[in-house]
Amino acid sequence: MALVEMVMPKMGESIMEGTVLKWLKQVGDTIEQDESVLEVATDKVDTEVPAIQAGILKEILVQEGQVVAVGAPIAIINTNGEDQPTSAAPTQQEAPVAQPEAQPAAQAAEAPQASAQVSQRLEQPASGRFYSPLVLNIAREEGISMQELEFIPGTGKEGRVSKKDILDYVANRPEGGATVAATQPSAAAPQAPQAAPQPQPVPVPPAAQVSTAPAQSYSGNVEIIEMDRMRKMISQRMVDSKRISPHVTSFVEADVTNIVNWRNKTKDAYKKREGENLTFTPIFIEAIVKAIKDFPMINVSVDGDKIIKKRDINIGVAVALPSGNLIVPVIHNADQMNLNGISKRLNDLAYRARINKLTPADLADPTYTISNVGSFGNVMGTPIIMQPQVAIMAVGAIKKKPAVIETPEGDLIGIRQFMFLSHSYDHRVVDGSLGGMFVRRVADYLEAFDPNTSI
Secondary structure (H helix, E strand, O other): OOEEEEEOOOOOOOOOEEEEEEEOOOOOOEEOOOOEEEEEEOOOOEEEEEOOOOEEEEEEOOOOOOEEEOOOEEEEEEOOOOOOOOOHHHHHHHOOOOOOOHHHHHHHHHHHHHHHHHHOOOOOOOOOOOOOHHHHHHHHHOOOOHHHHOOOOOOOHHHOOOHHHHHHHHHOOOOOHHHHHHHOOOOOOOOOOOOOOOOOOOOOOHHHHOOOOOOOOOOOOOOOOOOOHHHHHHHHHHHHHHHHOOEEEEEEEEEOHHHHHHHHHHHHHHHHHHOOOOOOHHHHHHHHHHHHHHOHHHOEEEEOOEEEEOOOOOEEEOEEOOOOOEEOOEEOOHHHOOHHHHHHHHHHHHHHHHOOOOOHHHHOOOOEEEEEHHHHOOOOOOOOOOOOOOEEEEEOOOEEEEEEEEEOOEEEEEEEEEEEEEEEEEOOOOOHHHHHHHHHHHHHHHHOOOOOOOO
16 A cells, blocks of 8 residues: 655745645545646635545545645545555654643743743834735734834844744734833833833724724625635735835827727637637737837836846736636736737636636736726726736727827818726836836837738
8 A cells, every 4th residue: 555645736936825625525535646636725816736646535634724834735645546544644643642741841941932932022113124915914813013013023035024923923922012012111120219101102004903993783784795715815915005005097098990990800700710709908918018128117026125127028917707806817928929829828818717727827927917997898997006016007998089180181080999098006116207108108009000910
């Protein structure tokens, strides 16, 4: 009998854990190699995990709803297909057994360590330090304000607070948090005969008040709907983005008559040849890619006081799901694709997004994002930046309008097709000149579209 541990696979560079949503196989079921065994949710996508080897599922080590670190065992597979008890079970049962006499001593030994951990705080707040969305989420759940968070020592790069740092702090957190402890008199210090002035309360930002606000009571004819997991993630990320990035939005109206006429002439032949629809979005993406090449400082991210300039041009595309939620799959290296390649890749990602078949790799490392709000009949919008990017563009609905047409014989009034481009950008690193010139350049590329383009 050969027993093999099935472990939580690594599903992306930044993904360190996943939540088991559902086991697709039960103990005793026969499993083929690469057959899906369970569904796992990460902070990016829900995905199915295939079996590493064929055999019989002998034991499930992680129950539905539990969070598992990447590389941790989640199941045991008998690759010989023989239904025999595993030898790993007794070891797991015996490991926790400890002598009762040793417990008080162990607890006594841990007490000084806990006290030492409590006292290990920064003497001065680390203002302006970067915090990952995961750390901020834990802080909100534990009622830790931003002021208190700034006193937590970080072991990550440039003193950043890691998940382990904040969890260790929570486990040894004093009553009232770091700011309260900092104002308490030392046990060894003599008490002054006169009452010391009371410290002023530290204001807590609205983001930290969310988790500590009392539950509201509702009366009347209302329906209470619990957010699903994806909606909670979207909510958290949008709040984080508005907190991190000072948003500015510039608007430009573009004449896309040539694009509309070209698509109307081409879409039927394309559908017959490729079996797929030809939409406007690939044309918009192509124009954005060209403009990024002209203005590469739009294709950056911010790391503390450093600007990270990206050489890859990876375009995220917001896709509406049947549930009403949004997801942003990524067209990687879009600058290396022609219009037909972008169209086919976009159609594939959109289809797999709607049937919940995207992989973490499909959502990894976007450098710029486009959202087609025109598909909902909206003429413009003010999109929220997808962190850690610094810009996002919304394209509105295409509308017919009367316009002045300049000709060699003079100006004429005609009917043209127009659309608005809305460009939101992070004013920490993108000023109005760059943000405005970029969206204007995208409009210029759209207006200069060649009606003889082949695809």
